[in-house]
Amino acid sequence: MAADPQITEERLNAIRDEAARTGKVQHGGIVPADSPFPKSALEMSYHGNPVLKPPTWTWQVPLYFFVGGVAGVSALMALVGHVTGNSALVRAELLVGLVGGAISAPLLIADLGRPGRFLNMLRVFKPRSAMSLGAWTLSGFSAAVGLAVICHELLRAGYGHEFLLAVEWFAEFLAAFTGLILASYTSVLLGVTAIPVWSENRRLIPAVFLTGALGSAAAVLEFLGFLIPATQLIGLVASTTEIVIAILIEVRDRYADRPLREGIAGWLTRAGAILAGPVSLLLRIYGVHSTGARYCAALCFIAGALIARYAWIAAGRASARDPQALFQIQRRDRNTTSAI
């Protein structure tokens, strides 16, 4: 029998339930507020902590993704320009490639913290690591573009020679080939990771990154004075593709895609898609006879593509923080095969 006959077993149960529910008990003069109270986890994970580590990359890395993409596709345009006999185009695009390559290396080095550390990347060639392939590709691309620029300028200065021309063709071809790898490997780099939103979109990110690189390379070309039908057409194709990709992301109702639709990463994704997609497209269509509108369209596309790179990294961070994204994918896969 309790000392106080009013205290029954039901009362003790009520006190316990209140403590379990609110973490404190209001009556009886005891308020253990803010004290750690054991609560059973509602969702299945360790205290809701992240399972995975978020990317450690600094702001220079998404910028490198963008610059490398533009430089790579520009080298391809230089080769096409040479084939079609457009010497001014070749010269402009080789310079864009050269400047892009020259900016890319310092951006990567800034992320590593110490310049000498970049050389460690060149200790081994490991194609199954997208990061290793990328370091070698950037090195090869910069060398090829540099060689192409030297040959091109020498030929322009009148040092005409068949051998020099052959070297230029070779360098331009190599620059275009490595340029395409440079523009696309960054998407594989993200797709081949443990981060759910990247891994689940490994087939989509290449399209996103290459579309952004293609449209931005054309936009840069327009700013260099090439307000030609070719850049307009590429701009239209790239913006249309951006719209299709954005619709795909919004319509597909996958848990792993939530960082692309929710939170800061989601709004960044949308902002990038709207600028590079509909805004740029409408400016191109309705401003077909206006140089100003065309410059605006080019600027909007570049801004949209750049924001999209940051959005994908931000989405990766958000995805790494959510243990349920990982568990859901693996439970889905486990339903077909027993994992452990």
Add this chain to the structure above:
Amino acid sequence: MAVSAFLTDATLCIGCKACEVACKEWNHVPADGFTFTGNSYDNTNALGASTWRHVMFLEQPSSLGAQITGTDDPFRWQFLSDVCKHCQKAGCLEACPTGAIIRTELETVYVQPDVCNGCGYCVVSCPFGVVDKNHEVGTAFKCTFCYDRQREGLMPACAKACPTQSIQFGEINDLRKRAHVRVQELHERGYSDAQIYDPQKTSVEGTHAMFVILGEPETYNFPPAPEVPTVHMKSAWTAAIISALAVVLVVCVSFAL
């Protein structure tokens, strides 16, 4: 040389954190700071660049084995010392562009600190979220499996310091057998949810750090079906090549018109 492995048994762990202390002292791992997480008695929350052993404190709404709790809502307190899994196929090792991460003669996964350049690709490639970048040093760190001690014939510091043999160190096949015997024994004693965590049937192909756990792997933040990210290499590159060819086509057509 023998293939080294850990077997960490949640049913033997008392949450003393001797393994964390021993690891930090032996390996000169920096302090994590004195933060109070509120997640039971856990104050590091996860493995990381400066936490190579992490003792978990799980408060679960189920009874411990055949224990009679006398209430409608049973409760149990579980502990487990987490560690780098030293995967048979390791995501970090596959991703490392410098060759800093290597497979040792003991078949463990080791980060060579003088070769690592801090690119951070291993961090996002580890399916268990183990390896991380130390932002002061600028390079990646994780459990070394006490490579230095093992080369001298000593057992890893954490296993040596463990007072309850919750952390067992030995040859991998011996430990796998021991784990099966232990789980069977636990089942007989009424711990019906005891199981081995050693994902051998996924692309990770098994780990060199196995665990005996109670309940589902997810409650320990263990991925139920971890995959080494490079299994997706082919599909990612296929998509990239198709996209790149589309870009070539668009550029060629546009400039030819």
